Amino acid sequence: MVSVLAALAFPFAPVSRPDVTYSWPAAGTTSPAPAAIPMLPYQPVTTTASVSCEAARAVAPGTVLLSTTAPRPDPLAEQLQGLTMTAGPAAGAVAVSVGGHEVGPVTLPGGACSLRLDSGIDATTVTVDSPGAGSRQVARLEGDQRPAVAGAFTGAPTSAGVSLSVVGDTRFQNSAGGLKIALGALAVAAFAVALGAVVVGARRRRRVSDAAPQTLDVSDSTSSSRRSARPARLVDVGVVLGLLLWQVIGPLTVDDGYIAGIVRSLGQNGQIGTVFRWLNSPETPFGWFYEVLAVIAGVDPAPFWLRLPATALGITGWVLLSRAVLPRMGLQCLPRLVPWLAGTVYLAWWLPYDLGVRPESWVLVGSTAVYVLTERAVERRSVTPLVVALLVAGITLAVTPTGLMAFAPLLAAVVPLVRLVRADPLGVVTFAVVGIAALGLTLVLVYADQTWASVLDSVGIRTLIGGDRPWTDEYVRYTSLLTVGDADGNLGRRAPVLLLALAFGALVFARMPRPAAAHRLVVTTLLSFVTLAFTPTKWTHHFGAFAVLGTATTLLALDAWLRAPVDAERAPRRAAWAVALAAGASGLTLAGYNQWHWISSYAITWSTNAPTLRGIRLSDLVLVLGVVLAVALAVLAIRRTLRRESGDPDVQRQRRRIAVTDTRLLALAPALAITVVAVVVAIEVLTFAHTAIQRRDSYTLASDSVASLQGRSCGIADRLRVEPDPLAGLLPADGPGPAPTAAPDGPSMAGATLPAWRGPGVTTGWFGLPGPSAPTGKDAPGPVVVTLTGPVAHGDVTAEFGTRDPSGAFVPGAQVKIDESATQYSSSASVDAPRSRDLRLDPALSARWNAVRLVSSAQTPVFQGFSAPRIARLVPWNQVLPPGTPAAVDWPGAFLFPCTPFTPLRDGLATLPGWRVSTDARSEAQSGYISYTASQGGPWTTARSLVRQVRYPVYLPGLPLTDIASLERWVPTSPVVAPTVTRHDVGHSGFSTPGPLAVGDN
Secondary structure (H helix, E strand, C coil): CHHHHHHHHHHHCCEEEEEEEEEECCCCCCCCCCEECCECCCCCCEEEEEEEHHHHHCCCCCCEEEECCCCCCCCCCCCCCEEEEEECCCCCEEEEEECCEEEEEEECCCCCCEEEEEECCCEEEEEEEECCCEEEEEEEEECCCCCECCEEECCCCCCCCEEEEEECCCCCCCEECHHHHHHHHHHHHHHHHHHHHHHHHHHHHHHHHHHCCCCCCHHHCCHHHHHHCCCCHHHHHHHHHHHHHHHHHCCCCCCHHHHHHHHHHHHHHCCCECCCCHHHCECCCCCCHHHHHHHHHHHCCCHHHHCHHHHHHHHHHHHHHHHHHHHHCCCCCCCCCHHHHHHHHHHHHHHHHCCCCCCHHHHHHHHHHHHHHHHHHHHHCCCHHHHHHHHHHHHHHCCCHHHHHHHHHHHHCHHHHHHHHHHCCCHHHHHHHHHHHHHHHHHHHHCCCCCHHHHHHHHHHHHHHCCCCCHHHCHHHHHHHCCCCCHHHCHHHHHHHHHHHHHHHHHHHCCCCCCHHHHHHHHHHHHHHHHHCCCCCCCHHHHHHHHHHHHHHHHHHHHHHHHCCCCCCHHHHHHHHHHHHHHHHHHHHHCCCCCCCHHHHCCCCCCCCCCEECCEEHHHHHHHHHHHHHHHHHHHHHHHHHHHHHCCCHHHHCHHHHHHHHHHHHHHHHHHHHHHHHHHHHHHHHHHHHHHHHCCCCCCHHHHHHHHHHCCCCHHHHCCEECCCHHHHECCECCCCCCCECCCCCCEECCEECCEEECCCCECCCEECCHHHCCCHHHCCCCEEEEEECCCCCCCEEEEEEEECCCCCEEEEEEEEECCCCCEECCCCHHHCCCEEEEEECHHHHHHCCEEEEEECCCCCCCCEEECCEECCCEEHHHHCCCCCCEEECHHHHHHCCCCCECCEECCEECCCCEEEEECCCCHHHHHHHHHCHHHCCCCHHHHCCEEEEEECEEECCECCCCCEEEEEEEECCCCECCEEEEEEEEECCCCCCCCCCCCCC
16 A cells, blocks of 8 residues: 555656756847757747847837847748747837737837837736836737747847847656655555565465365366477577577668657657657656667667667567467367467567567567466466566556557456455455555656656647547558558568458357467457557557467467367368468468568568569469369368268268368368468568678668677668769760759759759750779769759650760760659658759669760750759768767668767757758658658757758669668758856656647647
8 A cells, every 4th residue: 555655646746857048149248140049849938038129229120120030941941930029110119929929019118118028828928118117018918829939030230139038848857856766666665565475475375275175177277288389499499590580680660760769869858758759748658668778779779789679579479478378278289380380470470560679579578478477367376476467567558558458368367367356365455455556556667757747748749739540540550451562561561460360260160179268368369459449559560569469369270270070061161261261361461562661671572562473473373272272172062062962871981081181171271371471471581681692782781780790880871872062973074065054043962053954955965974994893983863953754854875986976875764753863851852853863874875965855844954964972971970970860760870869859949950861752751851840749840940951962882773861961041159048957846837838830
């Protein structure tokens, strides 16, 4: 009870929180240099701005006296609604606009005075202060009208008489106080004492009960099943080696970059914040496992080391499956094959879902541990494992919403658990009090660095900004699984889920075998699928938590199917239906692409189409085979029916042989399904192994892993190349033609305006290429690059390659239409698309020919510009962006840039970075825009409004045509200085909050 009370008080205990004020201009200065104050959240807790009447009268009408947003922002950046004080058209008046609301011209009195604006959560007021007349309120806006603040700007020649002071919102930046620490320690210590008392009491009662004869429920007997399902050591070696190999060569998951950013920013931000969206609000009440990953990231944040816990959990899950789960299932059919089948199906679940830094592997182990503890409680008739199971279930739920499935084993075993508790004289008290205390410890874990009020605020941000789906949208998860061309529905992800669906179907037709533990396992799996409906997102990666439950249920279904009694007439009929269903599910599996997220899909076999054999899709082959077998079995069923009705005496004499044949017939369907699953596992492993060898001179996760084992790795940055000066690679003119011009609105790249032509009907002169004499290997020149402006339609611009004949004339050769369908192009996310884009042509063309010219068609728009061709002069990425240089890193690729730290997001401020690192714009990388838009709560929205982006083309050796990443330098639209910062820590209760946050559009 002490533990429960301490845990309940824990979220409300006092914390320490910084109180940070940013002021401009610095005391004693009158410099009009603007200050960068990119607030996060965009609206400070309070904003105080003042303009002296003398300063307002000294400037021309229309002059901006004070603004909290850039006066000339990049048009590609999101526009913010800030505070603007402008000298009015009439002398002695000031126009005030705050948060998009026009306050109207304020007439200033004569003599010395000042205009002051105070904006808080409750109201915004404008007052005029005069030495003789005092303070007079001239305008008031009720409610939360706080302006967005990105900095302090003035158009006045001096900042004298103009000032701005803002208080940062630090509601999530909490440090536990002495009382909070004491309550947490008391809750843990008291529970440990209570659990110890439960253990001692249970041992004493067991000694008493063992002296009396006991009746064992045979439904929970496991002695025979343990011998039949004991795993083979060779299988253990195979599974562990498979997991370790996958650790080295395995693919990215969609959220590896997202979670890596959270983990790597934990120390500098002072909280487990979302970093990329939702105003960097805490992940609480979920996500304690980030702390574990943060310890690893503090030593080395390379992908290999951050993925190591997942592999360790995968091995743990296999040990629990093979040593604790399967031995209780009573499997009798195929005893020698059970370990091999279990290993194959387990890998089928693990490989596509669980490698990486997502939390499914933690849920997998946690939910399995709860099942094992629950079964131990039933078997030993002890409440102690049940209490521990509740503790583990609570801890698992605190990892992620998917962890709700950890309570499924307890619900599945509710009947024997109730009997267990009622049979123990102290069972009810023990379970009620100590069990509640076990769950109560979850509060200590959840609120370790947050308070009750801050968690409510965090949940409120997610609710207002959105991104979650209701339980009624659960079907979206399964439609994504079956969507062709979607990495969430690749063949690897389809295989185990569809196999499990077949297993459930088999259990419907077959009688479930004893022991009762097998029944509870199936119910646990079904309940776990029900809990998925209550997760806030509907992605297929949540299926990764079913690796153990799904494998065990599949083996149970196979055993039940093969043991189910069936007569000679019904066996072929049932086998026909089973083969048809298995063929359909297997065809759906093989119809998926071997497609993965971002760079993991490059150079992967069948990443853009379904697997084939000699040009024929494997899905079609399997479906045809299944149909043929099903028809043959249907014919056999008809024949047996007719022979039985005719009274054929051979039917009775051949009964034993028919029984053996029926068993084999019933085995056709599972054999087909499991063979397809094994083929899928082989496809996954072999294609990634082949890619690791084939692209060893480029970048793969395998090469990154090897580099990490040999020393510190900076990920993909070690392999990328950047073109810092496009002008240096311009090809020399080698023939007559119209001269290009460098127009301000023409193609530009890396801050350089390129010579270009514009409009239709242009045929340029010839430009020389290195030709066949160009070096090869790592010193080979890059592709021919043409930079264009505006939309690129098919055939607008054509590159003609040719060669010079003996007479000196150029002979045209190959023609390549420059468009987005024929070449790869560079671009940023849609919301931040650059004005110019690069189109790259195959380097084999420049190696074969020694000249190139450009021709625009008659349909080319007049505003279409295309630059002179060039061959990129490249330097290492780390030379342009040295390791350790902070940047705003978009979430899709953050996992692969471990040496590029994030700029801090703390003290209510988003530090202005000098660079932005993004990925290509062809896949989920487009989602990187969320970090720079207010509607998504992007942390760098205010910072982005202060700069313009200068993009540098990026290349990856081995994939010269692929726009693999994007590098932008953030150049302030005007020189900025730092504000004056005043900081001190203040104590707050767990109920304390600055008030509601202004989220969404500004």
